[in-house]
Amino acid sequence: MPGRATGVPSKIGVFQGNTSGFGAYTPVCDGAEHRFDVLVTSTNGLFAAGIAQTLTFADITYDGRTFSGIDDDGSLDIVP
Secondary structure, three states: OOOOOEEEEEEEEEEEOOEEEEEEEOOOOOOOOOOOOOOOEEOOOOOOOEEEEEEEEEEEEEOOEEEEEEEEEEEEEEOO
8 A cells, every 4th residue: 555545634642641632743654664753732731751641543545535543552651
């Protein structure tokens, strides 16, 4: 599918206790692994240094149709 699929704006969610937020990125569909820097803005408080949970929502178009995927990336370490 690389080269024929196109990434469309997607989201990553970060959750830590009662604090959560989302950031946006666009997947790259070229068959290679990619790293993204994403700014996540909380909607209800501040994130604290420590462990938070993440969910990634990836959307692509292929052959005129949109496909969505979700990945429970597990945890990340928020550092000051």
